[in-house]
Amino acid sequence: MTEVRKGRTAKRAASRAVKRRALAIAADGALILYFLFALFPVVWMVILSLKPANELFSTYFSFTPTLDSYRTVLGAGEDEGVPFVRFFVNSLVVSLGAVGLSLVIGLPAAYAAARWRFRGSENLMFTLLSFRFAPELTVIIPLFVLYQQLGLFDTYVGMIWVLQLVTLPLIVWIMRSYFADLSPELEQAALLDGYTRKQAFFRVALPLVKPGIAAVSLLAFIFAWNNFVFPLILTSSEAQTVTVGALSFLGGDRPKYNLTAAAALVSVIPPLLLALTIQRYLVRGLSFGAVKS
Incomplete structure (x- = not known):
C-alpha cells in the first residue's frame, strides 16, 4: 500500500x-x-x-531595399520642398532650450517646495501640476493671439517659452520628491560649517540628486521633442519642428509615405542617443525617488 x-x-x-x-x-x-x-x-x-517610390504601393514585403528616402530627407530635402534638416535643428534648439530653462527655474523651485511648507503650498503645487494635465487645445487660441501681438509667432523664443507648460511642471514635481528624500541634516551641517543657504543648495543638495536630474531631463526632453500641438499652431516655417515637418511629405497629389517613415525614424535618434548617454544615471535616477506629496 x-x-x-x-x-x-x-x-x-x-x-x-x-x-x-x-x-x-x-x-x-x-x-x-x-x-x-x-x-x-x-x-x-x-x-x-x-521602399523605393515605384514599389511603395505595389508590394508589401518583397521589394528592392534602398536608402534613397534617407538621402532625400537628410541631404536633398529642399528638392522636395520640405527642409527637414532645418526642422531637425529647430527641434534640437527648442527642446534643449526648453529643458535648460526649466532646469534653471525648476530645480530651485523644487528644492524650495520640498524644504519649506506654508499655508496653500499644496494648492500652489497642484495648480502648477494642472498646467501639465490641461489639454493644450484649451490655451492654444489665446496663446496664438498673444504670440501674434508680441511678435513671438514662429520664433525660437516663443517655442521655448510655451514649452515651459510641458517641461516645467514635470521637473518641479519629480525633483521635489528627490529633494524631499534627502536628509535635511546634511544641509544643516553645511550651514553650521559656514555655508550659506545658496551654497548648501549648489554644493550639497544638487550633487546628491544628479541621477534624478539626468532622469527628469531625459523625460522633459522627450516630452518637448514629441510635442505636436504647439509647433503646429504657433510656428509656420522658421521654427517648425520635426513632429510637424515630417507630415509635410504627406502633402501633394501622391503622399510620400517612404519619406515620412524615414523622417520619423531619423527624428527618434536624438532621444535615443541621449538615453544611451545618460543610461548609468538614468537607471539609478528612476529608482532613487518616488513622486509623492
Missing part, C-alpha cells in the same frame, strides 16, 4: 510539473506574440522607409 501511495504521489507531482511547464510555455508564447504585435509598427516604418 505504501508503494502504491508513493506511486500515486509521484504521478500527481509529475502531472503538476507538466501543467506548470505548459503554463510557463503558454505565458512565454503570449509574451512573444505581444512583443511582436507591439514591435510591428516600428518594423513597418522601417520597411516603408526602405
Whole structure:
C-alpha cells in the first residue's frame, strides 16, 4: 500500500510539473506574440522607409531595399520642398532650450517646495501640476493671439517659452520628491560649517540628486521633442519642428509615405542617443525617488 501511495504521489507531482511547464510555455508564447504585435509598427516604418517610390504601393514585403528616402530627407530635402534638416535643428534648439530653462527655474523651485511648507503650498503645487494635465487645445487660441501681438509667432523664443507648460511642471514635481528624500541634516551641517543657504543648495543638495536630474531631463526632453500641438499652431516655417515637418511629405497629389517613415525614424535618434548617454544615471535616477506629496 505504501508503494502504491508513493506511486500515486509521484504521478500527481509529475502531472503538476507538466501543467506548470505548459503554463510557463503558454505565458512565454503570449509574451512573444505581444512583443511582436507591439514591435510591428516600428518594423513597418522601417520597411516603408526602405521602399523605393515605384514599389511603395505595389508590394508589401518583397521589394528592392534602398536608402534613397534617407538621402532625400537628410541631404536633398529642399528638392522636395520640405527642409527637414532645418526642422531637425529647430527641434534640437527648442527642446534643449526648453529643458535648460526649466532646469534653471525648476530645480530651485523644487528644492524650495520640498524644504519649506506654508499655508496653500499644496494648492500652489497642484495648480502648477494642472498646467501639465490641461489639454493644450484649451490655451492654444489665446496663446496664438498673444504670440501674434508680441511678435513671438514662429520664433525660437516663443517655442521655448510655451514649452515651459510641458517641461516645467514635470521637473518641479519629480525633483521635489528627490529633494524631499534627502536628509535635511546634511544641509544643516553645511550651514553650521559656514555655508550659506545658496551654497548648501549648489554644493550639497544638487550633487546628491544628479541621477534624478539626468532622469527628469531625459523625460522633459522627450516630452518637448514629441510635442505636436504647439509647433503646429504657433510656428509656420522658421521654427517648425520635426513632429510637424515630417507630415509635410504627406502633402501633394501622391503622399510620400517612404519619406515620412524615414523622417520619423531619423527624428527618434536624438532621444535615443541621449538615453544611451545618460543610461548609468538614468537607471539609478528612476529608482532613487518616488513622486509623492
